[in-house]
Amino acid sequence: CVGCKNESPNLKLLTCLHTLCLNCLSNNKPIGQCPMCRTAIPEASGIPDRDNLLFSSLQARLNIYKKIRSKGGLGCCRCQKEAAAVWCSECEEFLCLSCFEAHQWFFKKRSHEARKLDDLRAESEHQFLESTRRSCSLFCSSPGHNNQGHVTSIYCRRCEKPLCCSCALLDSQHSRFYCDIRSEIQQRQEDLAALSQDLKKTRSSFEAAHEALQAKAARLEQGSSEMQQQIPQ
Ligand SMILES: [Zn+2]
Ligand SMILES: [Zn+2]
Ligand SMILES: [Zn+2]
Ligand SMILES: [Zn+2]
Ligand SMILES: [Zn+2]
Ligand SMILES: [Zn+2]
Numbered sequence: 001c002v003g004c005k006n007e008s009p010n011l012k013l014l015t016c017l018h019t020l021c022l023n024c025l026s027n028n029k030p031i032g033q034c035p036m037c038r039t040a041i042p043e044a045s046g047i048p049d050r051d052n053l054l055f056s057s058l059q060a061r062l063n064i065y066k067k068i069r070s071k072g073g074l075g076c077c078r079c080q081k082e083a084a085a086v087w088c089s090e091c092e093e094f095l096c097l098s099c100f101e102a103h104q105w106f107f108k109k110r111s112h113e114a115r116k117l118d119d120l121r122a123e124s125e126h127q128f129l130e131s132t133r134r135s136c137s138l139f140c141s142s143p144g145h146n147n148q149g150h151v152t153s154i155y156c157r158r159c160e161k162p163l164c165c166s167c168a169l170l171d172s173q174h175s176r177f178y179c180d181i182r183s184e185i186q187q188r189q190e191d192l193a194a195l196s197q198d199l200k201k202t203r204s205s206f207e208a209a210h211e212a213l214q215a216k217a218a219r220l221e222q223g224s225s226e227m228q229q230q231i232p233q
Contacts, residue, residue: 002036007059010143013052014041022047051141053162058129060139064092065128068120078102088114089132092151140164142171155184 001008001021008021016039020028028035031046041048064087067074074084074094082096088103090112095103100114120128140150141161152162158177168178 009056009059011052011055012048013050014048015039019052019055051161053139053141056141057139061129061132062125065120065125067094068117068128074117084117086114086116087120088112140167142167153181154178155181157184 001011001024002018003020003024006021008023010022011019012022012025013019014034016034016037018034018036018039020035024035025047028046032041032044033039034041043049068087076082076084076096076099077093078095078099082098084094085097086095086100087093088095090107091103094117095114103112103114115131123131139145140152140163142163145164145167150164150166152164154163154165154168155161156163156168156174156178159174162181163174163178168174
């Protein structure tokens, strides 16, 4: 949060691109203005609807790194019995060696990058974030799940938020509106491609008009200098 400089599970992104926590925004005076730059906040409550998902994802990643570096042994997320030996950045899970074998068998056609915890422990925070940057999982945006690393696979069209499976299925407010996040991503990409096509057309018509005006200006310039030459005579 740029206001209180604390970590927070509820970071909101303002239209001015400042990121503030819910706590700072609730105590913000005067209400309806960014406390950093005074840009107006359009929501009547003075609290923007948009979560800063990038920050939430980064925080979740850093929490995983802290877990990996922590002294206590980590348990396997699947069998809950054995000690974890690898971390899969796609599943966001710690796995023991036998669960890892099952994981490899199951995911061999997809590219899940599982790495040894011993190797990850040797890395700096920065290296860890760099190496996991390729997998661009978003995390569930429900308040209780913000910092828990619940990978999102579902998108709610009404709330315009990514959700994990359990939030989508258990919370009935999303039930009529959710869809697979990949289809939403594809839809958005197609919309953006169409928009960019339209903009290219508009741009080329502006460029044609610009050229015509330049030609006209050159002719006028020519006419004006011819005039000036004739005046003394
Ligand atoms: Zn704050
Ligand atoms: Zn601001
Ligand atoms: Zn296991
Ligand atoms: Zn995996
Ligand atoms: Zn969730
Ligand atoms: Zn919803």
